[in-house]
Amino acid sequence: MNFDDTPQEAQFRAEVRAWIQANAPKHLEAELSQATFGNSALKSEDPIVAAKAWQKKKAEAGWACLHWPKEYGGRGATPIERVIWGQEEGVYGGLGGLFIIGHGMCGPTLMAWASEDHKRALLPPLASGEHVWCQLFSEPAGGSDLAGLRTRAEPANDGTGDWIIRGQKIWTSGAQNSDYGILITRTDPNVPKHKGLTMFWLDMKSPGIEIRPIKQVNGQSGFNEVFFTDVRIPDAQRLGAVGQGWQVSLTTLMNERLSIGSGMPTGFPDLFNYCLELETADGPAIDDPMVRSRLAQFAVKASGLKYTGMRAISALSKGETPGPENSIGKLVAGASMQELAMFALDLQGQAGVINDPEHSDAAMKFQAMLLRSPATRVEGGTDEILRNIIAERVLGLPGDIRVDKDVPFKDIPTSGRS
Amino acid sequence: MNFDFSDEQKQLRDEARKFLADRSSSKAVRAILEGPEPFDRELWKGMAEMGFLGAAIPEEYGGVGLGHLELCVIAEELGRAVAPVPMVSSIYQAAEALMLVGTETQKQMWLPKLASGEVIGTLALAEASGRVTEKAIKAQVANGKLTGVKSPLADGDVAGLAIVAAREPQGVSLFIVDLDGPGVARETLDTIDPTRSQAKVTFDGAPAERLGEPGQGWRIVSDVLDRAAVLIAFEQVGGSDRALEMARDYALERMAFGRQIGSFQAIKHMLADMYVAATLARSNAYYGAWALSTGSSELPVAAATARVSGTQAYQHCAKNNIQVHGGMGFTWAFDCHLFYRRANGLALAIGSQTTWEDLLIERMRRRNDAPVAA
Incomplete structure (x- = not known):
């Protein structure tokens, strides 16, 4: 049992380290390393410009999307090399938020379902950060129940074979910065819900698309509503067969949960350091047994996630597929961060309510965590959906009884139509 | 990176699982829970023969000389099987203490017996309700004789060797005490988990030999x-x-x-x-x-x-x-x-x-x- 690199891994790490040392945007290092959860990482520079510049530099040297095949803008690297890259990229990885959806979900979906010509045209500029992609899945009527979506795609009646899109998407991360998107639609409401879906990719500048940012609990607007009014998509941009959209979307969603060893933040190091510094009337907060007990409970969650990641990386290092244990990451990290934020505010006493940098001495990182963490427990699969996945796919328990399974979509009761 | 057990260690895990499925069945565990025996003697003997007790004990002291990773995989299987044996006391504590600070003579004297299961060892700390801290130790050693009460003492009713924390002028030290020797009275206690025995042991002038440096207990x-x-x-x-x-x-x-x-x-x-x-x-x-x-x-x-x-x-x-x-x-x-x-x-x-x-x-x-x- 050891944490050592194999000789090949060590050589790869040295190469990565040298390149990052010579090329990373060092002037942003301090700012990036101070970034805390729920706050934008960069203030001194336009974060989109900085992100694109770093991605372009990486792509030119062959370090972008390094697990992708070379012909699509990647490096053909092994999974463990991708992990090593992530470890070495460190704080600069924080610049990559703009590309998470495109690289993590849209790219793999295109790779599996787009035509060869489209792959060669679309994937390299996605890898290099020239194009930003978003994923248009969730709808007001279909979040956890994604297949309940209602955005319609109908054949144009002008003989072009194009599709006309009408409807609304919601919770689209980064839509306002995106050049392209993948879009799941309903093409047939007369068959059961999973069977009437079709996937497309589209230009986000297409006429008829309107993007409205959603103002969130924490005042920021990372998510959007996207409205489609008679948006036209050529049939050549269809991914998979008509009616095969559910299968295509599963490719995307499987990739969503595949980011190994990326280490969801729990906020523990922030809380621990805070308790070291915090002076109370009875001395340092960390001397209080109650504080220690709570800290220890957060500590073992953070540590458990860290070493669960190490187990997955070890499997990759041996060329094996990691086990299902990685499915716990977001479930543990999200809930932990929310509780941790509440505890940190509690330590501040009545002053914990202050969210004003001029009148607080605690940097308000925990206030930011408090106000952002509810989203972590919902986005990318709610805590409840994740528990279902663990119960069904890991523990082998039966799926839910689905009352809408064999019913034509148009006959399924909804909130507005019971 | 290899943050996992080796194939050989996993093989040992499989062997242990098979052995314990057979020898530490629910029926066997219940026999200890419900019966008069404080632990499963046959199982303990079998574990010694399999080399489980001596897995982390060097060969020169009668062990198998594998290592702690091997002992970890065995421990996991003992946990799965709720094995009713004095492993925590004898192997995880007494043997570890001897390996850490025992003199050559002490190690030669006791480790082979712990590895073979012939003697059961235990570590005696608690004396009363509440947190077990250095301050709470009241047992005393004077002129090589131990006086005091240890309760609850895990496997204290069946152990032959106790490593006892007690006071002497230099502070709290550890002492080796032969529980089958003079000045020792023991009484089995009812507990929430009778498959791992607990006792109250009273020492009244029991001969005690120092283990490790004085005051460093x-x-x-x-x-x-x-x-x-x-x-x-x-x-x-x-x-x-x-x-x-x-x-x-x-x-x-x-x-x-x-x-x-x-x-x-x-x-x-x-x-x-x-x-x-x-x-x-x-x-x-x-x-x-x-x-x-x-x-x-x-x-x-x-x-x-x-x-x-x-x-x-x-x-x-x-x-x-x-x-x-x-x-x-x-x-x-x-x-x-x-x-x-x-x-x-x-x-x-x-x-x-x-x-x-x-x-x-x-x-x-x-x-x-x-x-x-x-």
């Missing part, structure tokens, strides 16, 4: 307990996994309201949370195993992490295993209570959860203060 105890914490964490991980499997199997088999109860989200989510706790505990236990087997300076933090996480997971899985079983889980006939008893017994075995939480944070703080090695 509590520092040594701390080192021994860190080692035991990692090994017990593996028992806790094994028990957690087994409790989760039992609950899962019952949820698949039991029908109510015309369907498997495992199809209800209330049950599924409970089981998912058990899986989460067990997975975190396993990963933390691996961290402990790595630190223990490599002699890392991380051991104090890693051991406390493994301990806190292991206790949490096993208590969580054992109590919810009963919950999933409903009323049947509360019957003597179902095995759920074997795990519930063991989970709560192990939670106290080397100090309470709050004690270890406190230790973990204190150690993290000290690590934080220490200059970082280049």
